[in-house]
Amino acid sequence: MKARHLEILQEKGFPVPKFILVSEIEEVDLSFSEKEYFAVRSNFSTEDGGEHSFAGQFLTRLNVKREKVQEAVQEVFASYAGSLEYKEKANRGKTEYYLKEQGKAEKQKNAERQENREKQESTEQKKAEVLVEKVLIQEMLFPEKSGVLFTKNPKGILSEMVVVLGQGLGDKVVEDQENVLTYHYFPGECLYQEGRVQSCLSEQAQESPGLGLEEEELKTLFILGERIEQLFQKPMDIEFAIEKGKVYILQAREITTLDMHLPVRILDNSNISESFPGICLPLSESFAGEMYSGIFTSLGRRFLGKKVSSYEELFQRMVGGFSGRMYYEISSWYDILRLLPFSRKIIPVWQGMLGVSNEEISFSKKKPSFFLKCRIALLFCYYFFVSQRKMKELDKFFQERYASYSKRVDEEEDAQALYRIFLEMKEDLLREWDITLINDMVSFISTHLYGKKTAFSLETMKPVRALSALKTVAGKYGLDSEEYRREKKSYISAYGDRIEGELKLETRTYRTNEELLDRWILDSLETENAERSEILEAKHSLGKACVEKNCVETKFSENDCEETSCSKKPSELKQRRSFFYRLAESSCNNREISRLHRTRCFGLMRRIVDKIGEKTIGFDVYYLSLNELKELLFSGKDFSLKIAREKELRKAYERLPVLSRVKLLGQVDRDPLAGEISILSYESFKEKRNIGGQIGTPGKEEGNRKAGRIGQMEKVGKEDGDATARVFFGRGVSKGIFRGEVLKIKSLQEVRATEAKGKILLSYSTDPGWFPYLNMAGGLITERGSLLSHSAILARELEKPAVVNIPNIMEELQSGDIVEIDGDLGICSVIKQKE
Numbered sequence: 001m002k003a004r005h006l007e008i009l010q011e012k013g014f015p016v017p018k019f020i021l022v023s024e025i026e027e028v029d030l031s032f033s034e035k036e037y038f039a040v041r042s043n044f045s046t047e048d049g050g051e052h053s054f055a056g057q058f059l060t061r062l063n064v065k066r067e068k069v070q071e072a073v074q075e076v077f078a079s080y081a082g083s084l085e086y087k088e089k090a091n092r093g094k095t096e097y098y099l100k101e102q103g104k105a106e107k108q109k110n111a112e113r114q115e116n117r118e119k120q121e122s123t124e125q126k127k128a129e130v131l132v133e134k135v136l137i138q139e140m141l142f143p144e145k146s147g148v149l150f151t152k153n154p155k156g157i158l159s160e161m162v163v164v165l166g167q168g169l170g171d172k173v174v175e176d177q178e179n180v181l182t183y184h185y186f187p188g189e190c191l192y193q194e195g196r197v198q199s200c201l202s203e204q205a206q207e208s209p210g211l212g213l214e215e216e217e218l219k220t221l222f223i224l225g226e227r228i229e230q231l232f233q234k235p236m237d238i239e240f241a242i243e244k245g246k247v248y249i250l251q252a253r254e255i256t257t258l259d260m261h262l263p264v265r266i267l268d269n270s271n272i273s274e275s276f277p278g279i280c281l282p283l284s285e286s287f288a289g290e291m292y293s294g295i296f297t298s299l300g301r302r303f304l305g306k307k308v309s310s311y312e313e314l315f316q317r318m319v320g321g322f323s324g325r326m327y328y329e330i331s332s333w334y335d336i337l338r339l340l341p342f343s344r345k346i347i348p349v350w351q352g353m354l355g356v357s358n359e360e361i362s363f364s365k366k367k368p369s370f371f372l373k374c375r376i377a378l379l380f381c382y383y384f385f386v387s388q389r390k391m392k393e394l395d396k397f398f399q400e401r402y403a404s405y406s407k408r409v410d411e412e413e414d415a416q417a418l419y420r421i422f423l424e425m426k427e428d429l430l431r432e433w434d435i436t437l438i439n440d441m442v443s444f445i446s447t448h449l450y451g452k453k454t455a456f457s458l459e460t461m462k463p464v465r466a467l468s469a470l471k472t473v474a475g476k477y478g479l480d481s482e483e484y485r486r487e488k489k490s491y492i493s494a495y496g497d498r499i500e501g502e503l504k505l506e507t508r509t510y511r512t513n514e515e516l517l518d519r520w521i522l523d524s525l526e527t528e529n530a531e532r533s534e535i536l537e538a539k540h541s542l543g544k545a546c547v548e549k550n551c552v553e554t555k556f557s558e559n560d561c562e563e564t565s566c567s568k569k570p571s572e573l574k575q576r577r578s579f580f581y582r583l584a585e586s587s588c589n590n591r592e593i594s595r596l597h598r599t600r601c602f603g604l605m606r607r608i609v610d611k612i613g614e615k616t617i618g619f620d621v622y623y624l625s626l627n628e629l630k631e632l633l634f635s636g637k638d639f640s641l642k643i644a645r646e647k648e649l650r651k652a653y654e655r656l657p658v659l660s661r662v663k664l665l666g667q668v669d670r671d672p673l674a675g676e677i678s679i680l681s682y683e684s685f686k687e688k689r690n691i692g693g694q695i696g697t698p699g700k701e702e703g704n705r706k707a708g709r710i711g712q713m714e715k716v717g718k719e720d721g722d723a724t725a726r727v728f729f730g731r732g733v734s735k736g737i738f739r740g741e742v743l744k745i746k747s748l749q750e751v752r753a754t755e756a757k758g759k760i761l762l763s764y765s766t767d768p769g770w771f772p773y774l775n776m777a778g779g780l781i782t783e784r785g786s787l788l789s790h791s792a793i794l795a796r797e798l799e800k801p802a803v804v805n806i807p808n809i810m811e812e813l814q815s816g817d818i819v820e821i822d823g824d825l826g827i828c829s830v831i832k833q834k835e
Helices: 002-011 066-081 084-089 095-109 111-132 170-174 203-207 215-232 282-315 330-337 343-354 370-411 415-433 435-450 461-477 482-495 514-549 552-576 579-615 618-623 626-635 640-654 683-690 768-776 790-798
Strands: 019-022 037-043 061-065 134-139 145-150 161-167 181-186 190-194 236-243 246-254 264-268 319-322 325-329 661-665 677-680 712-716 727-729 731-734 737-744 760-763 779-782 802-804 818-822 827-832
Touching: 002 019, 002 037, 002 134, 002 215, 002 246, 037 066, 061 066, 066 134, 145 215, 161 215, 215 236, 215 246, 264 319, 264 330, 282 319, 282 325, 282 330, 282 370, 282 415, 282 435, 282 579, 282 618, 282 626, 325 330, 330 343, 343 435, 370 415, 370 435, 370 579, 415 435, 415 579, 415 626, 435 579, 461 482, 461 514, 482 514, 579 618, 579 626, 618 640, 640 727, 640 827, 731 790, 737 779, 760 768, 768 790, 779 818, 790 802, 802 818
Parallel strands: 737 760, 760 779, 779 802
Antiparallel strands: 019 134, 037 061, 037 134, 145 161, 145 236, 161 181, 181 190, 190 677, 236 246, 264 325, 264 661, 319 325, 677 712, 727 827, 731 802, 737 818, 818 827
């Protein structure tokens, strides 16, 4: 498969070094090249197949002189025969293995011809090996830089391309003998570099630049990656080398570790980032997920009837967290919108009103049946016209319930009872809350049909006016006055939860901390006084200038404007009498009322959690999910390790660029990254398809290329004192979570493979000889490594959780320590250290 891919790339004009294939009994003919050195690579029939990619498990010889090539070829063939046990265990489909099994069956049927049958099998087996198993001989490159480009992040982040770069030949990178740089590229979003570019200060270094990709090289790599992926119609793992400024493709194989049976999730933070800005803590993520799931489940029961069961799984995925931030799981929303009549027309309207910038639409479910859409259409028409009455009923219902629950929360002191109030409140309030979603759709459609950019929502101004009145009282009587305290109490009672980040439960609001409101009022008054002074000075200067120039034209212009304004009033009044205007105004106002009620609902939950925290573990309760909070209260489970892990995780995610949209395969997240991160400029990438020259080559020659490396706009380093002794960050290279005992290995000669059974192996790095040990183990931790290292490749193929590249981890951990590793997030958490 490896050689076949190279042949296809060569035929399509990609920059591939010349190569030939030879079998074990052939004489090597090197007339295809005039080079003196060659790379002799394995090309086992199932090494890079559609199910497995055991890169590095067979021998590859580099820098082989012309006269030594035949010898190297035999060595590579010998590596095929020497790993039969591994191939059988890994179900790799070796021809010899299947012929042997077939031969056993034949022997049982034909005992009399057993000896002849064995001879025949041996002959067929040898022929099959000659026909199938080959070795690849490729012109040797001596690159300044080399590495691997993944067109999709192997963890399952489908909207990310990853480049892992090393200096010199790629074998040193794979063997963890060289430091690497990792480039993370989200097309149209951001580009950032992980690791430090080696400095180039000496004259010799200037002639031979340090590790790091220049702009044209990086652009060329991403273009090549996109085109190769389009050619093979699969996510690809592409090995490349850069020699004298030219990019060469050495290998291209399918990324076999992506489970394409998992659901594709598209997350989008349009609009939701206003309510959940910045990093969110686990309790906020969990509570928001429960709320959205409950509301959409109620909506589904209202419209789908018995069919609701087929959509229940979808309702659990309306919002989700990624890198500590909240996102709409937009793919689920599209499936629900698809149920509506004229969904093709409605979805673009919904996208525009919600502010969804990426208009790509993706569905995860089959198209609903005609009869189901008809049922929904009739119900939607009904609710379209009765929605405003229903919203008024909901407003009255909420105010009654809110007052009741608020009183109960204030009076209750038992932590378990407070949690039960939350459960009761959730069931009670969410039962009718789905009508707000219908009203949202009515407001989107009616506003769109009305077609005027008018601010309908009068309700939005009520908190603003109340705050302005409070500020006026403070300016007149002072913050220590009884008048101000009375007005402040009234404001907090009505709008005390309305603040930036109001739906994040961990946010401190005016209700939880009145000093925040006092501080805002003081700052506002000081700013207002300063602005008033500036305006008075400006008016004085302007008046003086007008007297000198006799500003008649200005007065005439103002009068003219007034007349024009008056002339439009009858037209505006006529528009306001239209049905769509009245519907748009009403639905927009009701939308704001429901949003304010939602804020109060989240504020009530905040009060419940704060009181539970006072009785238990304080503010740390916000680092738990709802289920974990329940376990804490009713079973007394200790979550101290989990809390420490979440705290460090949130700190790490603060350092990563924010993504507006991300495409994922199943449940996956970004690595927190403990090393240095540099945000790079990627503006020129928007025109990357216009690069001149042949495919795969930079647009300019070495001498004309832009000086220096890609501009580093921002550098973010790890702050001293951020790390905790109990949680370590590295790179997650193989999925899964495993808890077990550490087996520290400095040399394989020190331990037997059986000692590794069920343990987490800890080492500086690994090589292919580690297979028997890792096959027995439960997981792997290494101090060095990258996505390309043997550690990563082996762990992924054997489906063992692995975290690599944890600085100084060999000093921090010892054999016998109990740790938990998370191969998705790249985290090692210490459970218990051996005394």
